[in-house]
Amino acid sequence: MASGTGLQGTGGGTIDRRTLPGEFVTLAKEAPLDLDSGARLGPINVAYTTHGTLNTDKSNAILICHALTGDQFVCGTHPITKRPGWWDTTVGPGKPLDTDRYFLICPNLLGGCMGTTGPSETNPATGKPWGLDFPVITIGDMVNVQKLLVDHLGIGQLFSVIGGSMGGMQALDWAVRFPERVFSVMPIASALRTSAQNIAHHEVGRQAVMADPDWCGGRYQEEGKRPHRGLAVARMGAHITYLSESALTRKFGRSLQGRDRVTYGFEADFQVESYLRHQGITFVDRFDANSYLYITRAMDYFDLVEEHGGVATDIFAGTNVRFGVISFTSDWMFPTAENREIVKALNGVGANVSFVEIETDQGHDSFLMDIADYHRVIRGFLEGAAELRGAAGP
Amino acid sequence: MASGTGLQGTGGGTIDRRTLPGEFVTLAKEAPLDLDSGARLGPINVAYTTHGTLNTDKSNAILICHALTGDQFVCGTHPITKRPGWWDTTVGPGKPLDTDRYFLICPNLLGGCMGTTGPSETNPATGKPWGLDFPVITIGDMVNVQKLLVDHLGIGQLFSVIGGSMGGMQALDWAVRFPERVFSVMPIASALRTSAQNIAHHEVGRQAVMADPDWCGGRYQEEGKRPHRGLAVARMGAHITYLSESALTRKFGRSLQGRDRVTYGFEADFQVESYLRHQGITFVDRFDANSYLYITRAMDYFDLVEEHGGVATDIFAGTNVRFGVISFTSDWMFPTAENREIVKALNGVGANVSFVEIETDQGHDSFLMDIADYHRVIRGFLEGAAELRGAAGP
Numbered sequence: 001m002a003s004g005t006g007l008q009g010t011g012g013g014t015i016d017r018r019t020l021p022g023e024f025v026t027l028a029k030e031a032p033l034d035l036d037s038g039a040r041l042g043p044i045n046v047a048y049t050t051h052g053t054l055n056t057d058k059s060n061a062i063l064i065c066h067a068l069t070g071d072q073f074v075c076g077t078h079p080i081t082k083r084p085g086w087w088d089t090t091v092g093p094g095k096p097l098d099t100d101r102y103f104l105i106c107p108n109l110l111g112g113c114m115g116t117t118g119p120s121e122t123n124p125a126t127g128k129p130w131g132l133d134f135p136v137i138t139i140g141d142m143v144n145v146q147k148l149l150v151d152h153l154g155i156g157q158l159f160s161v162i163g164g165s166m167g168g169m170q171a172l173d174w175a176v177r178f179p180e181r182v183f184s185v186m187p188i189a190s191a192l193r194t195s196a197q198n199i200a201h202h203e204v205g206r207q208a209v210m211a212d213p214d215w216c217g218g219r220y221q222e223e224g225k226r227p228h229r230g231l232a233v234a235r236m237g238a239h240i241t242y243l244s245e246s247a248l249t250r251k252f253g254r255s256l257q258g259r260d261r262v263t264y265g266f267e268a269d270f271q272v273e274s275y276l277r278h279q280g281i282t283f284v285d286r287f288d289a290n291s292y293l294y295i296t297r298a299m300d301y302f303d304l305v306e307e308h309g310g311v312a313t314d315i316f317a318g319t320n321v322r323f324g325v326i327s328f329t330s331d332w333m334f335p336t337a338e339n340r341e342i343v344k345a346l347n348g349v350g351a352n353v354s355f356v357e358i359e360t361d362q363g364h365d366s367f368l369m370d371i372a373d374y375h376r377v378i379r380g381f382l383e384g385a386a387e388l389r390g391a392a393g394p
Numbered sequence: 395m396a397s398g399t400g401l402q403g404t405g406g407g408t409i410d411r412r413t414l415p416g417e418f419v420t421l422a423k424e425a426p427l428d429l430d431s432g433a434r435l436g437p438i439n440v441a442y443t444t445h446g447t448l449n450t451d452k453s454n455a456i457l458i459c460h461a462l463t464g465d466q467f468v469c470g471t472h473p474i475t476k477r478p479g480w481w482d483t484t485v486g487p488g489k490p491l492d493t494d495r496y497f498l499i500c501p502n503l504l505g506g507c508m509g510t511t512g513p514s515e516t517n518p519a520t521g522k523p524w525g526l527d528f529p530v531i532t533i534g535d536m537v538n539v540q541k542l543l544v545d546h547l548g549i550g551q552l553f554s555v556i557g558g559s560m561g562g563m564q565a566l567d568w569a570v571r572f573p574e575r576v577f578s579v580m581p582i583a584s585a586l587r588t589s590a591q592n593i594a595h596h597e598v599g600r601q602a603v604m605a606d607p608d609w610c611g612g613r614y615q616e617e618g619k620r621p622h623r624g625l626a627v628a629r630m631g632a633h634i635t636y637l638s639e640s641a642l643t644r645k646f647g648r649s650l651q652g653r654d655r656v657t658y659g660f661e662a663d664f665q666v667e668s669y670l671r672h673q674g675i676t677f678v679d680r681f682d683a684n685s686y687l688y689i690t691r692a693m694d695y696f697d698l699v700e701e702h703g704g705v706a707t708d709i710f711a712g713t714n715v716r717f718g719v720i721s722f723t724s725d726w727m728f729p730t731a732e733n734r735e736i737v738k739a740l741n742g743v744g745a746n747v748s749f750v751e752i753e754t755d756q757g758h759d760s761f762l763m764d765i766a767d768y769h770r771v772i773r774g775f776l777e778g779a780a781e782l783r784g785a786a787g788p
Contacts, residue, residue, distance in 0.1 A: 194648075196664075203630070207623075210660075233602045233627065245591045251590075254593070264529070266526075269694075272590045272593050273597040
């Protein structure tokens with residue numbers, strides 16, 4: 001590759017997840033979990049962190065569901081990246097998800113690559129990494145594993161389940177699968193089903209990974225390789241979808257990167273190029289390529305409407321769960337219109353739902369940002385849910 | 395690669411451009427062309443087609459500028475794809491660009507791969523393919539070559555220069571570089587400069603190409619290879635930007651491809667996946683990977699505002715050219731706001747400009763489509779320009 005034109009990552013080796021901080025538990029030991037595909041999986045390891053203290057009546061537990069490339073390290077310093085956890089803006093003492101008040105449970109999801117069972121972990125049947133022998137999973141399967149964790153922690157009813165993007169899909173799925181086990185859910189920048197455009201973006205990312213010869217048909221671990229470049233390209237493309245045109249223009253515009261004029265070449269002349277390359281290169285040091293395939297596929301398959309015979313109002317019929325739905329004006333990946341579909345389905349059955357659209361130009365990634373209006377809504381929703389729950393609340 | 399999961403193209407070999415139909419001329423023979431980068435290039439081959447008949451006073455010539463992946467085969471059957479040319483909806487007898495009335499000139503642009511000098515052609519200095527030794531070019535360089543072609547054809551003033559997307563950039567550049575040589579220009583779904591978001595998309599596409607080991611640092615022709623998979627991934631990602639979310643939802647939604655239920659695997663379960671893979675696979679049979687790098691780079695560098703000291707109204711100061719600007723409501727790659735910047739710059743200097751935004755959900759690709767309102771606008775603009783030109787008109 002010509003100098004300066006490519007994705008030169010450090011290409012860090014496989015991380016030994018067992019050396020990571022946080023909790024670790026093996027679930028589904030006695031009986032394997034029935035997956036939506038019909039396959040069975042077990043035992044299942046789950047890596048997770050908790051923050052705050054569970055109160056005596058176990059009424060202050062909030063489950064945080066992470067998005068596609070998130071993990072259990074929501075706050076503080078991430079052990080691998082050495083940067084703040086993905087929701088450090090929102091989780092901590094005095095923050096909207098207040099660790100002085102709530103007990104937060106943050107598991108790495110099924111199919112992930114930060115200690116929870118996924119394609120990069122060892123298949124007990126063969127002693128080799130799962131690779132593409134790992135069964136294709138769904139959002140529902142992820143939720144079923146989270147439910148086993150909540151059982152393990154001895155918590156009868158979660159005060160709330162909260163998550164952004166694919167995390168919001170998990171929150172919605174909790175309300176569908178285990179309505180008695182959740183008092184409230186807060187899906188942020190989410191949808192009842194994945195749109196054609198998002199499936200399209202996922203497919204491009206998967207093809208970028210699979211086009212890398214170092215992917216080796218999914219067996220790169222056995223071959224001692226990693227499809228760094230394909231995964232970096234996938235991340236670069238996806239990253240654009242997390243932002244908005246106006247945010248890109250405001251942040252970067254056509255500014256040049258450390259030079260006064262263009263070089264008439266293929267180096268990263270523009271700041272936006274340099275930024276995207278950095279996003280791609282750093283991502284591959286903390287994420288597994290096969291996990292990327294499996295988790296995007298789980299998103300593609302998410303369709304609560306189809307699961308309920310195509311009738312959106314059947315999804316939440318008779319629910320007692322309180323819902324707080326949040327969208328962002330500049331989010332074109334999960335636009336307000338798709339979040340409103342959730343609200344419509346809930347209103348159609350007279351469910352308890354509040355909905356707020358936050359004005360911001362930061363795109364889909366807004367759910368990770370420190371936006372005052374947004375944080376006020378999270379606080380307000382949890383306050384309202386606590387009041388509704390009364391003495392039994394946090 | 396696991397069966398059914400990847401981009402299995404035919405991977406056709408390099409096309410011998412000399413066997414293609416159409417015209418072919420060698421320009422810049424006496425003196426090489428001074429490029430914007432400071433490099434010099436010549437002689438320069440240009441492959442082009444013409445349609446219709448040049449009238450006796452040579453007043454009915456329209457130059458059609460193609461976009462990133464277009465070529466000189468605007469109408470009729472494309473000699474390689476065997477499908478209609480890229481603007482067959484718009485060019486032909488009785489169509490908006492009426493071959494019974496106008497003489498249409500359609501060159502393959504500088505840096506292209508359909509016969510005009512570009513990185514896949516032979517470097518006369520070495521006898522080998524140019525590869526990355528080809529100088530980085532600009533939209534202005536492309537226009538300078540087109541001007542040599544117009545000189546060669548003996549046409550003093552073009553009746554119009556018309557193009558969509560990057561073709562619109564060339565049309566604008568004509569009005570800036572050679573205002574006396576054009577009576578009117580019609581930039582469609584275009585902009586005064588390339589946005590940060592579009593640079594970002596281009597960079598992902600380039601990195602997809604360069605991540606393919608078969609790219610060989612740009613020397614794939616000498617190595618007897620072609621970076622099919624990287625280029626296909628680039629095309630898939632770009633293709634999404636040419637459409638709109640609503641068009642994707644309307645065309646494909648979550649419909650499955652030739653199956654009743656999902657397969658819980660990585661095959662193209664969804665129609666939108668199958669469609670995108672097809673776009674990627676067929677593209678590599680007609681396009682050159684290095685051309686893709688060079689032409690996207692030329693777009694990145696396009697910035698008429700910067701070229702005029704950051705003052706948009708200086709771009710067209712004193713112009714006598716008549717402008718017809720068209721945008722499409724659902725185009726998020728070149729949104730109406732960016733097209734309006736062209737109009738504002740023109741209005742600021744009292745130029746003759748008409749502007750129409752067409753209501754459609756077909757996204758950026760609308761400029762290729764058979765949309766009645768859009769075609770009416772093209773016809774109307776050319777009629778108006780002909781009236782304005784009076785007896786000297788077509």
